[in-house]
Amino acid sequence: xxxxxxxxxxxxxxxxxxxxxxxxxxxxxxxxxxxxxxxxxxxxxxxxxxxxxxxxxxxxxxxxxxxxxxxxxxxxxxxxxxxxxxxxxxxxxxxxxxxxxxxxxxxxxxxxx
Amino acid sequence: xxxxxxxxxxxxxxxxxxxxxxxxxxxxxxxxxxxxxxxxxxxxxxxxxxxxxxxxxxxxxxxxxxxxxxxxxxxxxxxxxxxxxxxxxxxxxxxxxxxxxxxxxxxxxxxxx
Numbered sequence: 001x002x003x004x005x006x007x008x009x010x011x012x013x014x015x016x017x018x019x020x021x022x023x024x025x026x027x028x029x030x031x032x033x034x035x036x037x038x039x040x041x042x043x044x045x046x047x048x049x050x051x052x053x054x055x056x057x058x059x060x061x062x063x064x065x066x067x068x069x070x071x072x073x074x075x076x077x078x079x080x081x082x083x084x085x086x087x088x089x090x091x092x093x094x095x096x097x098x099x100x101x102x103x104x105x106x107x108x109x110x111x112x113x
Numbered sequence: 114x115x116x117x118x119x120x121x122x123x124x125x126x127x128x129x130x131x132x133x134x135x136x137x138x139x140x141x142x143x144x145x146x147x148x149x150x151x152x153x154x155x156x157x158x159x160x161x162x163x164x165x166x167x168x169x170x171x172x173x174x175x176x177x178x179x180x181x182x183x184x185x186x187x188x189x190x191x192x193x194x195x196x197x198x199x200x201x202x203x204x205x206x207x208x209x210x211x212x213x214x215x216x217x218x219x220x221x222x223x224x225x226x
Contacts, residue, residue: 004155042220043217043220044156044217049214098144099207100171101156103157105153105154
């Protein structure tokens with residue numbers, strides 16, 4: 001089955017700096033790669049996603065890049081703010097079958113004011 | 114719209130007791146999922162359903178059963194709870210259509226003593 005690895009497990013940045021989180025996946029059949037933000041005591045919230053026919057996608061301060069050949073994708077957050085502090089998860093899934101998500105182990109991002 | 118709701122929010126069980134977690138969605142989604150989240154790990158798939166009346170096993174199904182008698186509801190049962198089932202349980206749903214997004218509920222925190 002699919003395996004998703006995520007690094008780093010914790011990341012501390014100063015407000016205004018950029019943050020980068022990286023994930024690799026194992027199954028070349030995966031074609032959908034979402035990123036979720038989870039705040040304490042809440043369920044995961046989708047912040048951005050990318051499909052395998054696209055190499056990069058941007059939404060204001062966040063962007064995701066995908067390298068299908070190397071099977072890795074990354075989340076980039078620019079101009080970080082204290083409210084960006086949370087746990088971020090990457091995930092992968094396929095377009096067919098059960099379409100369930102396989103998650104990475106998460107990155108705890110701390111933005112220091 | 115309420116989206117995805119979960120009942121109860123918290124529960125403490127003794128070893129050997131049983132309980133049912135209820136997930137409800139009002140988005141007319143075909144696919145529904147149960148995940149569990151343990152400290153330091155990403156969400157892992159327990160069971161899923163691709164439509165009313167259907168269920169299937171995910172990666173960690175042992176000790177759980179599910180039912181999908183109505184399209185909007187997905188029930189997760191623990192027949193004889195064990196301390197290893199202490200976790201936070203998340204339900205999610207998605208449509209069959211072109212959007213790949215999964216919508217998550219707020220979670221149920223279960224402690225088995």
